[in-house]
Amino acid sequence: MHRSAGHVAWLQQKVAELDDEALVWGVTEEVNKTATEFSGIDVTSAAKPNVWLELYHRERKHLTDVCKAALAAGIAERQVRLAEQQGALLVGVIQRILDDLELTAEQRELVPTVVPRHLRAVS
Numbered sequence: 001m002h003r004s005a006g007h008v009a010w011l012q013q014k015v016a017e018l019d020d021e022a023l024v025w026g027v028t029e030e031v032n033k034t035a036t037e038f039s040g041i042d043v044t045s046a047a048k049p050n051v052w053l054e055l056y057h058r059e060r061k062h063l064t065d066v067c068k069a070a071l072a073a074g075i076a077e078r079q080v081r082l083a084e085q086q087g088a089l090l091v092g093v094i095q096r097i098l099d100d101l102e103l104t105a106e107q108r109e110l111v112p113t114v115v116p117r118h119l120r121a122v123s
Helices: 002-016 020-024 051-072 075-100 105-122
Strands: 025-033 040-047
Touching: 002 051, 020 025, 051 075, 075 105
Parallel strands: none
Antiparallel strands: 025 040
């Protein structure tokens, strides 16, 4: 993904360097005629997207496809698992802290109300 994103950024810069007219109009063919009575170079121009613009659009599409493939490969699922593991670690830490504090029964009754309220405030 990073490599394709870098290509997109580079191609975007190339496109930005083009004149507005060059984006949609340019030389499509040059033919060097030497064996005829009228020698020289025949130039054909046409209204057509510039090759840099076409490459930019293709690479953007490729980046989108790569991102979709990465998500399909389970990146989002892996992020969920990591969040769940971090949550379990946090629960364990809070439980050990509360155990070490040797709270009274009355104080322990407040834990289900106080701890979630403060955790929600952080998130």
